[in-house]
Amino acid sequence: MGITPQEYQQRRQAFMAEIGQGTAILRSAPHAVMHNDVEYNFRQDSDFYYLTGFNEPNAVAVFAPHHPEHQFILFVQPKDLAQEIWVGYRAGVEGAKEKFGADITYSIQELDEKLPEYLKGGDRLFYHLGRDEKFNQTILQHYQRLLATRSKRGTGPTALEDPGQILHQMRMVKSPAELDLMRRATAISAKAHLWALEYARPGLYEYQVQAEIEHLFRLEGAAGFAYPSIVAGGANACILHYVENSAQLQDNELLLIDAGACYDYYNGDITRTFPIGGRFTPQQKTLYEIVLEAQKQAIAAVQPGHSYQSSHAAAVRVITQGLLDLGLLRGDLEELIEGEKYKPFFMHGTGHWLGLDVHDAGIYKIGPEKDAWTNFAAGNIVTVEPGIYISPYIEPAEGQPEIPDHWKGIGIRIEDDVLVTETGHEVLTAAVPKEIKELER
Template sequence: MKHTLLPVSEFTGRRQQFFQQMPENSVALFAAAKEVTRSNDTEYPFCQDKNFYYLTGFNEPDALLVLIKQKDQDELVCQSVLFCREKNPMQEIWHGRRVGPELASGEYGFDASFACEEIDELVPKYLEGKSQLMFCQGADEAFDRRVLNWNSQVKATVRQGGKAPAVLVDCSSIIEEMRLIKSPAELDIMRKVNRISGQAHQRAMEKTAPGKFEYQIEAELLHEFARHGARHAAYGSIVAGGDNANILHYTDNCDALNDNELLLIDAGGELAGYAADITRTFPVNGKFTKEQKAVYQLVLEAQELAIQAIAPGKTLAYLNEITCEHLTRGLHGLGILTGDLDELITARACKKFFIHGLGHWLGLDVHDVGDYQVDKKRQQLRSFEPGMVMTIEPGLYIPLHDVNEDVAAPVDEKWRGIGVRIEDNILVTENGYENLTVNAPKTIEEIETLMAKAANAHATAAGQ
């Protein structure tokens, strides 16, 4: 299960960074994920707990990381301890190799390693005499109960002189802030997974044609991810033809692709735990209609406007403001929105058709951790800093049938069934931004040229 592309020093450095934020005489606990049964005796593909992985690089289930910060003879000592599954030849024959406690310390840079079977005996001893106990509270109720039970065991020894941590600290915010700023090594992986995912979107465009099914295009995406080392999709791929694009989290991917309709694909690979999250929308037959082109170009302009405004000190609230104004002006110009333009802009009238947020943090999780600093008006006021990575993904959605349609100002039939979203992954740099999504065709000309070339190649091959 070892799949990290990062050096051990990356993980030991993160643990040192976390130690610096731990109070003296404290213990922090981080649990690995458990395998999850899919059906009877088969499991879902294993996905490690992201906070645990961030601090360890260790990719086996059932493990536990213990970080201890205490004084020893007036010297402040920081110690990292891993509990993991023991080597077991019979289990490894059936289910795959294990690292084992004997090798874990050397391979992953821990100060000590023990078998999982020793957790309940040793963890209470680590808690004894400590002032504070830190863990990510609420992430896993079963683990929360286990932590409280260990602490209760220490409390039960008070008459024998035992002393349990009196303060329980939720350390989620500490590690989330660490994860929000990416290191150079992390960014190298995110560039790679973006390139892989961009190639997958290219392949999808080349393979799309009327009469194919959404699941066939999904298969092309997964093929391209895997053959470049991104063994898994970062999330359930959205391959939504026609009006299905107006279902934001559509993952059925079962319908036929029809001529003169658009195909919206929201898909990204996962590489060494890091996600890409890219969306492209393109015509099934390779040629935008007049109406499709108008809506698509409006979304593209809004996205580019937002991306070009990214720089340290800017906020998602500001990007939302300029994006919504541009989309509202554009929809008014197309006649999709009617009324006084200034009033429409003030009311952010585009939100009837742009029904989700503009973007989110990206990293080990697709919707990555990190405080957005949302105010009472739900504005995201967190100032951008170098090393942050986010998605920028404006969209417009005009369903065939809208139960909430304003009968006084219905949308013209020619716009019905159009759903467009365009999404790139953006790094905040010292002087502005870097678009990590470099090879997924995005302009109308790029898309139509690529698809025409693929169609001609297919026709030539079929005629031979």
């Protein structure tokens, strides 16, 4: 299981066909510092990794389809035994060429000297202005020098473009090999959620449930969590990105778990909400039924050719109608939706693309018009995650009723990962139960 060298080569060829006579430069991710001189585990930039499979920092990939000899060029850290003893082995200049299929490799120290050779023949420069300001300035200086001397050569880039506009369209459609990795990531994620459903009980602490989930991720071969796990009991579930995970679980409260595994760079993302003591209260059950129906309607809208927004619209309609029926909203359904009066209870989108990144690369809007949304296509993977959150501190929308106390402190979200197929969709995370009769005990 994994992406083969041949697939990486095919990706590069497809990318270079799109940039035509341009030159593209991609920078590896930096090491991130946790505190003082302690670093986080290195995680490669996803675009860089998508085209190269190269998993070291301080590297640059150049793509120059117009060059007569070298179309794929890697600048990497050279071998250095003293450094490798401390921080790990390096492929080195020769190893990177042999293993990762570059036409030529150089030491990263040679970048300023060698880069102009691959820029001067291109008509455009593709580079994403990222967070590394020093490197941004390096690239811009090369670009400016080439612009200043173009009239004497007759060649060189005259436009600067972001390669993400091409790469992110490519990344939206998963290959068979990517789908295998996604299935593994979601299967590990599902197994951890199944264990959490069995393990969680009143008196435990949120962090104990978190520990069980993340222990199982590693036990099953995942690199770890795809994002900091959310284990939120009671009113903590009303905090969308709650990660403190320190409270004690109480009977008669709900537990919201939003957790996913990362497997070979690909990510799962699942949320389930269930009663800690085994039984929903009447208010919890009523709200849960609304969210569950909203999710089912939103998943049904995930079809090839359907607008991305159609899934969100389906969820919004069910949730708004449910809140209206309960008296938590009042007014005309269509006007409530148009005026977004549901937002104090459901303030986020219904999903996002999923893949190499948890909030994966991909286009949502294709124009400024209200209905100018990307259509789902076979090979897309999207999360579907509606919710209702009634914070203890909720402020109703203008003109809407005050919220009775017996509703406050309930937060519910249900999330699945959904693959768009040629004929419909497949729920990759269906192994984790979500029906009330399956969650109660």
